[in-house]
Amino acid sequence: MTQDEQKHLVAREAIKYVVDDAYIGVGSGSTANFFIDELAKIKHRIKGTVASSIKTAERLKGHGIPVLELTAIDVLPVYIDGADEVTEHGAMIKGGGGALTREKIVAAVAQKFVCIVDQSKLVGVLGNFPLPVEVIPMARSFAAHELVKLGGHPQLRPNFITDNGNIILDVE
Structure with a gap:
């Protein structure tokens, strides 16, 4: 299975965590983009999204998915995003794409963080990625x-x- 096929697979699996009639936090990066494409197929089930970056907001809007500012919502049941490196214990490096501060804030607000990664992101020890x-x-x-x-x-x-x-x- 190619890296893109793995990203597509984890993006489809992440749809299971989307809460109907709620706002969804959406991360940034290539794996998150696969998730956005999957989310577009069920956009009628959600109220809207909170994006962790301008690029993510643009992609969501391009699919006709509403994007709100974090300050406009009270509850964010889930935030779905990728990572640069993840250990078997769940330690990770995020933010290689540069949206790290917003990603961490949206993740902290969310009741649940779902991290979606392909096999290449799984490492024994953090540090291969700056x-x-x-x-x-x-x-x-x-x-x-x-x-x-x-x-x-x-x-x-x-x-x-x-x-x-x-x-x-x-x-x-």
Whole structure:
């Protein structure tokens, strides 16, 4: 089975977690995009969505799925998103696409987080993928020095600004 076939399969399985007549949190990235395509087939069953990134919101709207701001809803039963790396114990690195802050906030608000990944994302130990850290631009140097003190090796992600107007330090 190809990687895309695996992503399609986990996206279809994730539909089982969609709560009817509710708002659904939707993550960002290639696996989440497969989920959005599946969600479009049952969009009549949900009230709408909360997107974790501008790109996700655009894709949802392109399918005619309503997108609301997080501040507009009271309850978010489930948030469905992918990850960059996941261990057998559920530890993970998320946010490689740069939407990490919004992803973490929507996940924290949701009553349940469903992580959908293909086989390539399963690892014995985290660290093959750099840990993304979102930083306000004025704190770049300070944050980098603090990350070095913790044993990290931060690198500025070139030519990238988050949806929040911040920068990303990728830490190895």
